[in-house]
C-alpha cells in the first residue's frame with residue numbers, strides 16, 4: 001500500500017517520471033503473476049493434473065461459485081464479526097492497562113510482571129481452558145482473539161506513554177495544563193503514532209487468532225472453509241479462503257492506517273518518506 | 278518586581294547546584310546570567326519558572342510566591358520544543374486555548390508577523406530551520422504577555438549571524454510590552470547587547486560571583502569602544518569566577534551590593 005502516508009511522500013524532492021512511478025509496483029507483481037501464469041500453463045499443457053495444487057483458473061471459479069451462492073459472504077461476515085468483537089475488547093483492555101502502567105510507576109510494578117508472565121504463554125495454549133470455561137461457541141473464540149490483540153496493544157501503549165519526551169511534557173507544564181488537558185493536548189498526540197502501529201499489529205494478531213479459534217470447531221467462518229476444504233479434499237476451496245483472508249485482512253489494516261493518516265501528517269520520521277506497509 | 282530570597286537547590290543525587298542566591302529584578306529590566314558550565318544557571322532559572330521547586334528560599338513575583346508555573350512567567354528553552362503535531366500557528370497559540378477563537382487567531386497572526394513568519398503559519402515544525410523554530414518558540418512564549426520571560430541559552434545552537442538577528446528580534450519584541458527578561462547565556466557579546474545587568478555565577482556550589490551593571494545606550498553598537506570595555510569587564514569577572522583560587526571581587530562588592538558571602 002503506498003496510499004497510507006502520501007502527504008509526506010509527496011514532499012519528496014525528486015519527482016519520479018510517470019514511467020518510473022508506474023514501473024515500481026509492477027516490479028513487485030512479476031514474480032507472483034509469473035508463477036501463477038506458469039502453473040496455469042503447466043496444468044493446461046498436461047504436465048500436472050493440478051489436483052492438489054489447483055491452477056489459478058480453478059481457484060477463481062471456486063471463488064466465484066462461493067460468492068455466487070452467498071457462502072463466501074456468510075463465512076466472511078462470521079469471521080469478520082469475531083475479529084471485530086475480539087479486536088474491540090483487546091484494544092479497549094490493552095489501551096487502558098497500557099496507559100495506566102505507562103503513566104504510573106506503581107501500577108507498572110504492580111501489574112506488568114503478571115502481564116509479562118502471561119504474555120510468555122503461547123496464546124494458542126489457552127484454547128482448551130477457554131473451551132472448558134466458556135464453551136465451544138462464540139465467547140471462547142472472541143476471548144481468544146481478544147487475548148491475541150491485547151498484548152501488542154498493551155505493550156505498544158505502555159511503551160509509548162513511557163517514552164513521551166519529558167521536554168515536551170514540560171512545555172505543557174510551563175503552560176499550566178491541568179491533568180486532563182495534559183492528556184488531551186500533549187500525551188494523546190504524542191503517543192498516537194506508536195498507538196496506530198500497536199493497533200495494526202494487534203489487528204494482525206487478531207486475524208491470526210481467528211483462524212485458530214475457528215479451527216477449534218465452528219460451523220461458519222473462513223476458518224471453517226479451510227477445515228471443510230481439508231476434510232473433503234477441496235484444495236481450491238482452501239486457497240479461495242486463504243485469498244479471502246488476505247484480502248479482508250489487508251483491507252482492515254488499510255482502513256486503520258488510512259483513518260489515522262490525517263492525524264499523523266506532522267510526523268517527521270525516516271519511514272514517512274516512502275511508506276511501504 | 279521579581280525577587281529571589283536565598284534560593285538553594287540540592288538535587289536528589291546530593292549535588293548542591295545553587296546556594297543562597299538572592300536577587301531582585303525590576304519590571305522591564307533585562308538581566309543576563311553568565312558563568313561556567315554546571316554552575317547552576319539552568320537550575321536557578323527552572324526554580325524561578327516554577328518547573329522545579331527550590332530546596333530553600335522563595336521566589337516572589339509582585340508579592341505572590343511562585344511555587345508552580347505561573348501565567349505571568351514565560352520560559353524559552355535552549356531547544357525550541359515546538360509540539361510537532363501542531364502547525365506553526367497552532368504552536369504560537371498554544372497558551373491561548375482559553376481565549377475566544379477570533380481573538381486567538383488575531384493574537385497569533387500579530388505575533389507571527391512580529392517575528393517575520395507570517396507565511397509559515399500553516400507549516401509543520403519539521404519544515405522550519407533552527408532559527409525559525411526558535412522564533413516560533415519566542416512568539417509562543419510572548420503571546421500570552423508574561424511579565425517575566427526566562428530564556429535558557431535560547432540562541433546557543435544557532436550560527437553567529439542568526440544569533441545576532443534573533444537578539445535584535447528579541448529586543449524588538451521586548452520593547453512591545455517591556456517584560457522582565459532573565460537570560461542565561463554563554464555568549465558575553467549577547468549578554469552585553471541585551472542586558473541592563475550581567476550576573477556572573479560560579480560553581481560548587483552555584484552562587485552569585487559578581488554583578489556588572491551595563492547601561493550603554495540602546496540600540497547598542499557591537500563595534501563601539503564602550504561595548505568592548507563592558508565586554509572586557511564581564512570576561513575578566515568570568516575568568517576570575519572560573520579560577521580555582523578565586524579571590525573576592527571586593528571592589529564590585531561595595532558597588533553592586535551583591536551577595537558574596539564566603
Ligand SMILES: Nc1ncnc2c1ncn2[C@@H]1O[C@H](COP(=O)(O)OP(=O)(O)OP(=O)(O)O)[C@@H](O)[C@H]1O
Nearest residue numbers: 288289290292294313314315316317318319320321
Ligand atoms: N536533574 C538533575 N539531577 C541532579 N543533578 C543535576 C540535575 N540537573 C543539574 N544537575 C547538576 O547541578 C549542577 C548545575 O547544573 P545546571 O544545569 O544548573 O548548570 P548550568 O549552569 O545550566 O550549566 P550549563 O551552562 O552547562 O547549561 C551541575 O553540577 C549538574 O550536574
Ligand SMILES: [Mg+2]
Nearest residue numbers: 318319320429
Ligand atoms: Mg544550563
